[in-house]
Structure formats: C-alpha cells, structure tokens
Amino acid sequence: MKTEMKSLMFGLSLVAGSYLTAQTTPTTNDTVKMETTANATGTAVTNPTIEALQKQVATKPDDTQALVTLATAYQDAGDWNSAIATWNKITAIIPDWAPAYYSIGYANQSAKNNQGAKQAYEQYIAKVKPEEVEASKQNLGYAYFFIAFQDKDTDKEKAKQYIAKSLQYDGSNQDALALSKTLMN
Template sequence: MKTEFKIKSLLFGLSFIAANYMTAQTNQTSNDTINNQTAATAQTSGVSNPEIEGLKQKIAAKPDDTQSLVGLATAYQNASDWTSAIATWNKVTAIIPDWAPAYYSIGYANQSAKNNDGAKMAYEQYIAKVKPEEVDANKQNLAYAYFFIAFLDKESNPEKAKQYIAKSLQYDSSNQDALNLSKSLMN
C-alpha cells in the first residue's frame, strides 16, 4: 500500500512538472523578457559556499573591487557554476576591458557550459587582448585558444583553421591534439 501511494505521489508530481514544461514551451516572450530573466537568473542562481558568500559581501560593499570579483569568478568556476562565472567575468571586463585573462576565463567557462559559440568569441577577444610583452607568459593559453577556434572552424572555414592551428603549434608544438588537427587539415 505504501509503495502504491509513493508511486501515485511521484506520478502526480511529474504531471505538474510536465504541465509547467509544456506551458514554458508554448508561452511566447519578448527578447527583453528573456534577457531580464537571464540576468535575474545569473544573479540569483548558483552554488553557494562560505568563500562565495564572503566574496559577495565584499563586492556588495565595494562593487568595483576587481580582486574580489576575480576571486568570485574563480570560485564559481571551481564550483562548476558556469553561468555565474561568466556573469562575474563579464563584470570584470566591464571594469578592466583590456585584461586578457578575463576573456580566456570567459571562453573556458562558456566551453565548460557547452556554449562553443560563446567560447569562440571570448577566445578571439583573448587573442586580440594579449599584449606583445605578455605573449611569453600566455603561450599555453594562446596555444589552446587558437586550437579551439581552429577545431570549431575546420569545416566552415578551413583556411582560417589552418592559420589558427599553425599559430597554436607555434606556441605549443608538443600538443598532440593540435598536431593531429594540423595533419587532418592538410589532407
């Protein structure tokens, strides 16, 4: 009897979820509504732990504290909360738009969230923002950013992919994935 009750309760709950899903799929919303909902979700969703809460309090007191913002974005990444990490890294780039590592981190978080287009755009910005005097310190990240873009563009833009994989190998000639991609692009 208890098992039958549990099954009925489970089915009843699932019916509510299905009904809400169907409503969400059939309701039309404007882009402004979607953007506002996304922004609200980015601010309120996510993982919480003492480190994140402490950093949020510091940022609430001083919103332009880039050190705390970077710490918060990193803490979100460590907790695999990609949406919050991206939103926080974007706050960093709004304050310091020429700081290349933030764009690399946005690319990484987007890639981890399976948003390859967002990752590609961020990695392209990262590549453009690395200053000549910073290249040596950023070789590994540059190699990966170029590789990722080449990988995504191998079908749609093979010439760009060839150029980017050559750049990737220039920065890291030992990356086996990049070497394999380079060989496949040459065929």
C-alpha cells in the first residue's frame, strides 16, 4: 500500500507539475489583482472534455488522477468555483498533497477571492515536504510573495518575513524585489 501511494503521488505530481509551474509565469503585481473574464458570474462551464471527466469521476469518485485532470480542465475553462470544489475533493482524499493547495490558491486568486487564495497558499507552504522544496521553489516563492503582498498594509513585519522567504526561493522575481524595497522604507 505504501508503494502504491508513493506511485500515485509521483504520478499526480507529474500530471500537475507542469501545470502548476505554468501558473506561476505571470509575476507582475497585476497577477495579485488578477481579473478574469471567464466565468466571473460563477456559472458552471461545460464542454465535451469536462463532461467526459465528470462522468469518469462519477463512476470513480476517488480517482485522484481523473480529479486532477477535471480540476485542471475547469481552470482552463475559467470555471474557478468548480475548480476550487474539485481541488478540495482532492485534498479530502490526499490531505498532505501540497500542489492541490497551491491550485486552490491560484483558483481563488483568479476568482478575485484574495482571502481564500491567501489561506490556500498558507496551507500550501505548510504542506510542502522538505524533500519537495527544491522542485517547488518557484511556487513557494510566489506563494510567499502573494501573502506578503496581501499583508503589506496590515502586518508589515509578517510581510517583510514573507517577502524575504519569497526572495530566498525565487530571487529573480522583480515584483518581490520591488515589494521588498517598498517594505524596507
């Protein structure tokens, strides 16, 4: 069972890894204020791919690979509420799988729910295992940056600590560097 779980985790990390890295490519402060035109009303989005995945998940509700693919399809379609709900199902099955929390943060941020995004990014940071840190540096850097940005006006000391961690993981992030300079003034 332990070997099967490791295989599942490895497989899921491969499925989500390239997608999660792609989520960090926008690095401007505009990302923090991200606006979405797709599904701003919360209406469920459907297409043949999503419908097929929904059927697959309906027959095997604990199929984490299908759930990850469905959550990703919802995100690709801009259906942030369905994406969040699906990522939450994944965390119920695999509560220690950090990438799901990062994706919940990303989807909440895209849905303009910065408080939900902040909470999810905090969970992501807490869930990353020491052996996963190297592969997760860019996402960790962004998660710390986002939280620092959210806290800059309400908890300047926490924001300073988080921006320092952000730069520790991704020293090339220009927005993190700019925020760091702002916080030091």
